[in-house]
Amino acid sequence: MAQTFEQALADFSPGLPFAVAFSGGADSMALLLACTRRWPGQVRAVHIHHGLQDAANDFEVHCRALCVRLDVPLVVRRVQAGHAPGQSPEDAARQARYAALADAVHTEWPDVQDVALAQHADDQVETLLIALSRGAGLPGLASMPAHWQRQGLHWHRPCLSVPGAALRDWLHSQGQNWVEDPSNADQKFTRNRIRARVLPALAEALPAFRETFARSAAHAAQAQEVLNEVAAQDLALVGVPPRIQALQQLSRARQGLVLRHWLRHHHATTPSTAQLHELLDQLAACSTRGHRLHLKVGQGFMVRDVQHLAWHSA
Incomplete structure (x- = not known):
């Protein structure tokens, strides 16, 4: 079943102190605000400035202002993510973002070992549908993990079972406004087309699609773990x-x-x-x-x- 935002935060147990990846949009704002209330004085924020659109500077200003109001330490990293031949600009930006997040945490806060990201249930469904559209194997169908380790850090996605609308409803209940990323409305991007056209149709035809799709992704992830073990054993032999x-x-x-x-x-x-x-x-x-x-x-x-x-x- 889909979780409420409050239930998801109650189940989240990061090591303290920890950092939140803060874009300034509704999802990361809800996560940052809720975390600062639950763990006052233990939360740090990292904002990645991609410079890919005119609104990027406004996002940085918004993030700085909110972190000052919340008394949350903020680090801003600027990246210019060029993509290699055959690589999508979105994938290049994602890789640059994670590298910048890890560098910021290691450089600014050596005592921080955990980073929270605000992806939610709708993001998970979009990731799975994109993987299916590309004919992906099990690694792609496993979609996004809720927890993993990389670059010397523990990464968490505590909201993966929470619908995106629930995060916005929670912000409304707190009287909190947010900045909307204008690129989210640009349907030249596959993810945005899925969000605008496919998810509403799925909600009408298959009301429980978020839960059932997440269960399929979890099955794929479990199967991939077994295959990874087999591959490691075979590599030791060959x-x-x-x-x-x-x-x-x-x-x-x-x-x-x-x-x-x-x-x-x-x-x-x-x-x-x-x-x-x-x-x-x-x-x-x-x-x-x-x-x-x-x-x-x-x-x-x-x-x-x-x-x-x-x-x-x-």
Whole structure:
């Protein structure tokens, strides 16, 4: 079942002190305001200024004013997120935002180990639908985790089971206004089209879609955890870098699984479905010492290095 905002905050137990990623919009404002009331003096705020739109400066001014009123320490980081070929501007901005958040916390508050983000149930549904539209596998269908560790920090999404409207209703009940991001109305972005067109239709046809979609995402996440364990075990057997003959002893599905795992964890790159299929075909053809292999994989190239596979950045 969907939670109320109050229920979600009651279940949230971050290490103290902690930071809140504060964009200035309704969702992060509700989270920051509620957290400062529950843990007075223990909350810090980080605002990321992307500089992608004219309203960005207004957002910063708004965030500074609210944090002064709440007596919350605020750090502002400015990022310019250029995207690589084949990478969406949204994904580039997201990666730059997380890197800036982590840097701000580590630099300004070494005693802070936890960061809270304000994504909610509607964001989770949008993420799942985008993953489905792209033909994603289990990692994509698992959508956004409620808690994870990265860059030496514990990241939390305490509102993932709370509808976005519930956060705005709570702000209204507190007499609190917020700044609306004008880009949220721009339907050239897939996420905004889903929010404006698809979610209202789902609410009419499938009233419980937030809960059922979240349950499917949780099942996918659990299954992916098992596959990650299998991939780690197989990688220990085939070696780093992977030995071709050892890979060939695995089924094609497990070859793909372990190669994705190796590339992601050791080279921070991910092959497309077409690239992985071609790589597996070439791997099956490596029956002689003279067989050459040179394929575009992720952001680099896969080659044969005698008895091993090797990956080099482009």
